[in-house]
Amino acid sequence: MSRPMPRRRQVLQAAAAGALAAAAPHWAAHAAEPSILQPRVRPGDAGWPGEADWQALQAQLGDRLITPASPLLACRATPASAECAALFKSLKNPYFISDHPALTQTLGWVDAWTSMPSARAVAARSTADVVAAVDFARRHRLRLVIKGGGHSYHGGSNAADSLLVWTRGMRNVTVHEAFVADGCSGTAPQRAVTLGAGALWSDAYHAVTTQAGGYVQGGGCMTVGVAGLVQSGGFGSFSKRFGLAAASLLQAEVVTADGQVRIANACTNPELFWALKGGGGSSLGVVTQLTLRVHSLPENFGAANMTVRATSPEAFRRLVALVIDFYADHLMNPHWGEQIRLLPDRRLVVSMVFQGLDRAEAQAAWAPFIEALSRDAQDYVLESAPFIMAVSARTFWAPTLPKRLLGFMARDDRPDTPETNVFWPGDQGQAGQMLHGYQSTWLPAGLLQPAHRAALCDALYAASRHTGISLHMNKGLAGAPREVIAAARDTAINPAVLDAFALVIAGAGEQPAYPGIAGHTPHAETGRARAHAVARARNLLRAVVPQAGSYFSESDYFEDDWQRAHWGSNYARLAAAKQQFDPEGLFFVHHGVGSERWSADGFTPKAG
Numbered sequence: 001m002s003r004p005m006p007r008r009r010q011v012l013q014a015a016a017a018g019a020l021a022a023a024a025p026h027w028a029a030h031a032a033e034p035s036i037l038q039p040r041v042r043p044g045d046a047g048w049p050g051e052a053d054w055q056a057l058q059a060q061l062g063d064r065l066i067t068p069a070s071p072l073l074a075c076r077a078t079p080a081s082a083e084c085a086a087l088f089k090s091l092k093n094p095y096f097i098s099d100h101p102a103l104t105q106t107l108g109w110v111d112a113w114t115s116m117p118s119a120r121a122v123a124a125r126s127t128a129d130v131v132a133a134v135d136f137a138r139r140h141r142l143r144l145v146i147k148g149g150g151h152s153y154h155g156g157s158n159a160a161d162s163l164l165v166w167t168r169g170m171r172n173v174t175v176h177e178a179f180v181a182d183g184c185s186g187t188a189p190q191r192a193v194t195l196g197a198g199a200l201w202s203d204a205y206h207a208v209t210t211q212a213g214g215y216v217q218g219g220g221c222m223t224v225g226v227a228g229l230v231q232s233g234g235f236g237s238f239s240k241r242f243g244l245a246a247a248s249l250l251q252a253e254v255v256t257a258d259g260q261v262r263i264a265n266a267c268t269n270p271e272l273f274w275a276l277k278g279g280g281g282s283s284l285g286v287v288t289q290l291t292l293r294v295h296s297l298p299e300n301f302g303a304a305n306m307t308v309r310a311t312s313p314e315a316f317r318r319l320v321a322l323v324i325d326f327y328a329d330h331l332m333n334p335h336w337g338e339q340i341r342l343l344p345d346r347r348l349v350v351s352m353v354f355q356g357l358d359r360a361e362a363q364a365a366w367a368p369f370i371e372a373l374s375r376d377a378q379d380y381v382l383e384s385a386p387f388i389m390a391v392s393a394r395t396f397w398a399p400t401l402p403k404r405l406l407g408f409m410a411r412d413d414r415p416d417t418p419e420t421n422v423f424w425p426g427d428q429g430q431a432g433q434m435l436h437g438y439q440s441t442w443l444p445a446g447l448l449q450p451a452h453r454a455a456l457c458d459a460l461y462a463a464s465r466h467t468g469i470s471l472h473m474n475k476g477l478a479g480a481p482r483e484v485i486a487a488a489r490d491t492a493i494n495p496a497v498l499d500a501f502a503l504v505i506a507g508a509g510e511q512p513a514y515p516g517i518a519g520h521t522p523h524a525e526t527g528r529a530r531a532h533a534v535a536r537a538r539n540l541l542r543a544v545v546p547q548a549g550s551y552f553s554e555s556d557y558f559e560d561d562w563q564r565a566h567w568g569s570n571y572a573r574l575a576a577a578k579q580q581f582d583p584e585g586l587f588f589v590h591h592g593v594g595s596e597r598w599s600a601d602g603f604t605p606k607a608g
Contacts, residue, residue, distance in 0.1 A: 035583040037597060037605035040143045042161040043119055049140045054120070060132045061122060068102035068117040068164065072514045079518040088520060091432030091512040094223035095412040095421045098150055098200065101166045104158050105151045105223070107514050109435040110527035112557045113155040113590075114515055118145055118164035125169040127253065127261055127288045133165045134286060135259040138586055143602055146282045146587075148197050149225025151430070153438055154557055156282055156589035157228075159602065165286055167227070170196035172289070173207040175214070179291060181251045181265035191294040192250055197227040197287050201236075204292075205397035206420045213394055214294040217242040220338070220474070221427045222397070230290060231281035232553040233493040235475045235503075237353045238301075241334035243480065244497075246277035247487035248293040254285040257586040261288075275577040275593075278493035280552050280566070283592040284581050298356045302390035304366055307383040308348045308373060315379035316346040320464075321457045323348060326369045327473065328448045332501055334481055335365075337474030342464035347383070351426070352473070359390040397422075432512035434522045437531030439507070439538040439556040442500035442549040443471075445478035452544070459544045460504075463537035467530070469506045475551065476500030494568040496549030503551055506537045552591070562591045 041047040049057075058065045075084040090096045097103045102117035122133040137144040147157035148167045158164075173196070178189030193208050193216055202222035208214045219229045220237040234245025242248070251265040254276065262285075264273035275284055310316035323340060335356050341349040354362050366386060373380045399422040403409040410428065412421030447456040463469050477485050478501040485498050497503075508530035513522040538556070542548045550556065550565040563571045571593070578594040588595055588602035597606055 035579075035585075037585050038141055039605060040141050040603045042143075042603065047141060049136075049142075053136075053140065057132065057136050061129060064123045064125060064129055066101065066121050066123055067119075068121045070102040070115075070117040071100075072103070072107070072115070072517065073117070075514075075520075076516045079520065084517070084520075088432075088512050090414075092428055093412060093414065094423055094428070094431040095417065096414060097431060098168060098223060098225075101147070101164065101168075103150065104147070104155070105149070105430055105432075106153055106155070107432055107434050107512065108522070109153070109155070109438075109557050110522055110524050110531070112435075115155065115158050116160035118159065118162045121164035121166050123166050123169055124288075127255065130165055130167070130255045130286050130288055131259050131261065133163060134255050134257065134586070137163050138257060138259065138584070143588070144586055146286055148227050149200055149223060151221070151224045151228065152589075153435060153554065154590040156592070161603075167197035167286070167288070170198040170288060171200075171203055172196040173199055173203050175207060175212045175294065176291075179250065181267060181291070182263045183267040184265060187267075190250075192291050193294050194289055194291040195226045196289050197225070199226045200224065201226060201229070202397070202420055202422060208294055209297060209394060209396065210398045212294075213297055215242065215297045215393070216292050216294055217245045217248045218292075219245070220424075221430065222423050223427065223431075227287045227290060228281040229553075230292070231276055231279065231283075231287065233278040233491065233497070233551065235472070235551075237337045237474055238355050239474045240337050240477070240480050241355055241484070242295055243477070243484035244278065244488050244491055244493065245292065246491045246493065247484070248295075249273075249277050249290060250293055251291040252276050252287050253289045254287045256285040257582040257584065271577055272581055274490070275492055275574055275581075277491040279570075279574045279577070280589065280592045282589045283587050283594065284578060285587065298393050300354075300356065300358055300390045301393045301396040302354045302357065302359065302362055302388065304350060304352045304354065304362060304386070304388045305384065306350045306386040308350075309381045309383050310346040310348070311379050311381065313346065315376075316348075316464075317457070317461045318376075319348055319380060320461045321454075322372055323350075323369070324448070324453065324457055324460070326372075328453075328501075330365055330368065331473070332445075332448075332479035334479065334484075338472070340471045340473065341468060342460060342471075343468045344465060354390075355393070357390065359388060362388050362390060429511070433509045434511075434513040434527075435557075436508040436510070436527035437534035437556075438505070438509075438554065439534055439559075440503050440505045440551045440554045441538065441541050441545055442476060442494070442496045442551070443502050443504055443541075443545060444496070444499050445476075445501040446499070447544060448501060455544050459540050463504075463506065463540045466537045466540075467506050467508060467533040469504055469537055469541075471502045471504050473502045475503035492567060492570050492574055494549040494551075494566060494570065496568055497551075500549070503554070504541055505554055506534045506541075508534055555591075557590070559591065563596070566591065567593075 104115045108114040143162040145162045174194045176192045179192035201218040208216045552566040574593045
């Protein structure tokens, strides 16, 4: 989308209201008339809790009731200080951000939102702490925010003048050899793992793969929160083989808006269970823990990397066609995932991973592509020679010293932190970023058919002239096993993913920047220009994908028809679940289910 001007904002609001009205007839079979919503209060308002109210909550929670203070706001007064310099260095450490209640992995989005601390926070260490926070927010009509890992491009894990439920302290991990969901006594036991809402995927992979020799489908980025990823659908590097993280959900414990602790699985509260599988985090309740299926671990995981530069625009256009042909013929299968990037400087960057192959098999898979490049050596320069490696899958996430020395893995550099606090260096760009623009579009596999492939390649080439675009092959399930697609169909995510061969993403941003801090102020004009470039790329891609779907966690903040784009035909059912479990709209996130009934900041209900 182009950047929103005043008229654009009016269109956005009208589109949201229209979408709600259009969907309403389909809700009738599922939900009663929506409740009348009450505005939320801010500090200074007549309804804001008094000191006695806060003291009563503190009597329940003790030191878990805190007042978050953002070091970024403190930096505004002394931007040239050594403390501020150290802070901006620390903002490139995703674990530092996760462990701070007033910070978020993304610091904002130009012309959209800025990360701000809550007025108060509950640093939850138990489900009872979460219940206390939810009950207090409901009684006093407070804006409630939930933060686990803190990854949210739309700013869903922060809001000024709110009460924060901070679940980072709930990071227990338990591997089960024979799990049966509550109330499902007739089902066969299976291997599973239960994770607290504050666990990150690095915690999950360490316990399940490195220590227990199994595989849990999670995120490619190790510092994303487990609960947030699952509720948003959840893609990982190997989703083409193991599917969505949401599809592996066996059971969740969730605190709903009425303060009740509910178990949700296929046998108990099945509609809530379905909605939690891809309906978007922080919209239906506070997930306190979840249990995921543990899959058998392949023998090998591996990676294939190379960078190719075309010597002319014409050669780059042929290179785009070459790599799309190659992917369709050789790589659209359960073995391969991750990214192929097309950049404005005529570079093609391959950063892919594989599972279930050894190194020789992976090299053989890429041989036709490498040979084609060699035949046209005058047109293509290998700036980074093909590098293909395979390792024991059990050691893939192990924080070994050789990986760190060779630059394959980075570590939390704070003193006395766990050895398992590691991350892929390529994901460090997300830490502390200020976004300028971001969009995603699922590309249906039908575009790879001969009648449509040329148009697809033309669109990809044209889009890459405006900004870098990334084809995330693991974020589309075309080519996945039949059972993986069937399991994904039983989630709330947009069904467009079932037939997509990739999710194409275009984004732009800058590294740690924050308004009001001299020397670190976001470059707004540059940001708007880059956002326009992202929008032009998006428009070119969507010209070949009518009624395009977009992944909720990686989407445009200004998406007009977001209900359809994020959830497609599943939105009406999600809206009914929202009405059933949160009729007063306690849980709000930008473009989350039911958010069309609220103002952009989530404080004021809309009329009608």
